[in-house]
Amino acid sequence: MERLLDFFKACSDAIRLRLLVLLAQKDFCVCELVAVTGLSQPKISKHLATLKSMGLLTTRKEERYTYYTLAITDAIQRALLDDILKNYTAYEPLKRDAERITDGETLRMRYRNQYT
Numbered sequence: 001m002e003r004l005l006d007f008f009k010a011c012s013d014a015i016r017l018r019l020l021v022l023l024a025q026k027d028f029c030v031c032e033l034v035a036v037t038g039l040s041q042p043k044i045s046k047h048l049a050t051l052k053s054m055g056l057l058t059t060r061k062e063e064r065y066t067y068y069t070l071a072i073t074d075a076i077q078r079a080l081l082d083d084i085l086k087n088y089t090a091y092e093p094l095k096r097d098a099e100r101i102t103d104g105e106t107l108r109m110r111y112r113n114q115y116t
Helices: 002-011 014-023 030-037 041-053 075-090 092-100 104-115
Strands: 055-063 065-070
Touching: 002 030, 002 075, 014 030, 014 041, 014 075, 014 092, 030 041, 030 055, 030 065, 041 055, 041 065, 041 075, 075 092
Parallel strands: none
Antiparallel strands: 055 065
């Protein structure tokens, strides 16, 4: 029951919900999430740490970048997120974020230089 409550807590914050929706589409490093969302690096990092502590994300290192991966294994949590993903374009911030996602390599090359 605690895991389900943590999931609802995660979704109750607009920034964390945006991050979950983005990470459901692909893995991102912090600098890419900053570029897509327009939010500050400390704010993104804080919310990613919260999501990771809730067990909703895992990380992997590539060179000097840490990539965040969605780690939802609970069937109910997955179903809830899938429903959000089916309708995310009805919510302007989620729609804008999705529109900002471009080719992964282009995005990385374009914005990594700002944060290295």
